[in-house]
Amino acid sequence: MSETWIILGATSSMARAMARQLAERGDALVLAGRDMPDLEATASDCQLRGAADARAVRFDARDPSTFQAILDAAEGTVNCAVFVGSMPDQSLIDADPSLIDGTVMDSFTGPARFLQMLAPVIEDKGAGVVVGVGSVAGDRGRVGNYVYGAAKAGFATYLSGLRNRLTRAGGHVVTVKPGFVDTAMTWGIEGMFLVATPDDVARDILKAVKKRRNVIYTPFFWRYIMAIIKAVPEPIFKKMSI
């Protein structure tokens, strides 16, 4: 049976890959983001690939007045995948601490506020899945990107609570922690290894949704990498730069 998926941050390449895979199985899509011409392009692409419906709507994590219209655009069983987030260079944030506000809004409070509005809809229906894309950067604060990491950690904790809430009503929440993915955000950054493609990540996400997994790392081996990183005692970790 076809379902509706709201995709927040649908201009990102991971979101695009997931939208495509959902389109190919005939789901309806609400593609939400800021760059409307780009969302329109993805919408027509998904339409031709088999989506029951695909429309572009404006979503700005920093502007909650855009939220209600997105919920109104979705019909039937509503699912939502959150791909929004921003990762300014830590050095820029160090130079201008006010950048923290936007980073936290994009990666945590904006989407959390939207999901807070969606939760009653899922509870009413007794069905619906939320996919929240966090990051392995949220597992432990590192000197290189700890503000972004903190925002993602906050989001992950929020998702854990939301899962606790929605499970009672028949809904479900999947927390996704991608490692390095070959996207515009990581293009040209040095030191990348074991890089996954957006298509791989999207496939992993859909599999996790189907199996009702709670927290997944993608590719899977990041679970072990992060287990090691999390196990390093703080007195040692604080002197490391990884």
Next chain:
Amino acid sequence: MRWNTAEYSGWGRALTASGQLARPERASAVAALMDEEPAPAIGNRRSYGDACLNDGGRAVDMTRMDRVLGFDPEAGEITVEAGVELGVLSRMLAPKGFLPAVMPGTGFATVGGAIAMDVHGKNHHHAGSFGQHVAEITLQTPKGERVVGEGTDLFRATVGGLGQTGVIVSAKLRLLKCKGDVIVVTERRVPGWDDFLALLDGSDATYTVGWIDATATGTKLGRGILEEAETGSGLIPSKSTARRIKRNAPGWALSPGIVRAFNSLYYNRVPRSGRTSVKRLQDFFFPLDRIHDWNKLYGRRGFHQFQCVVPVDAAPALRAMLEKIATSGLASPLAVLKRMGPGRAGFMSFPMEGYTLACDFRNVDRSTRLIRDLEQDVAEARGRLYLAKDALARGAHVRAMYPEHGDWLAEVQQVDPDKALVTDLVRRLELRAAP
């Protein structure tokens, strides 16, 4: 836009470049970077030589711009971003009764690349070149965006234009109606050169191509297999499997004895009386795509493909070239002979009415000497070398082979006066130098 420093090569892997690559995912990002510092576009790098290289400079990787922007079944037109692969497009469209009007030998070629090379396919004798089915191109030139329609000089300079007028962002293509998603292929053994030409001349199938045994000499010179095909529906195609070549093959993998033995088996696999079979479209149009990274079969040093076209009356010269190839013992199993029609859409388009011969060679010194020798023969036969394949030719020869080079140059200099879009191929052949 962030730049990624990378080493990259064309499909032949004999030439490499290192430089900075951008990989935009949105039209607005392409516009921004072309405004900031214009650079030539590259796609899936299925050109064999250096057409897709800019050593020491920058290039714009368009592979993430791969969406379908609009499809109009009434008009039979589709608008796509430049990074869409033709194989993907064919799989998407065939069930709807359409195909890209022209498809080259690999489905991994992008629409942008197909335009910039004005590629041809197995139906060139009827349908002409890729560019003849392009209705409109959205081009990001160093001087801003231009929507380029057919019939203009900028269109003729862009189609087959080697990326020298700007980055192709998207294009509207006229599609071909097809019956369904399978193809009925008839294969016939052809015992020698004269028979081959006669059969190619006489074929009125929609799709026609000849595989040629480039190791056969003497009375067997020019023997091969003629394939003729029509799209069909309601038929069950034979199964196909995909493979991947994981690492470079050793040097002896394509040694003369092995190639001769392989070619003999390949020739004799088709019964003397011929045969007809039903195949999946992709297996007919893109036979080698089933073997991912097959270019690694040629080993670490890579390979060259020689492809030329000569006018119909120069067929004897082409026969002489094949003889040189066959007696050299350097040829690989991959050799193709085709009849071309006159269709071409750009000033620098490859096709001309005549016969085209393509053959792969392992990248060894003897091969490069042979290809240089063949280049001379092509020039004398008033033929043309295909720039999507070339890695070795000299500029004066090539410029003489393309009589509309001057028209192209005039248009290109107008949109890119600062030569920001020059690539390794353009530099090597001095295509942007004043005549």
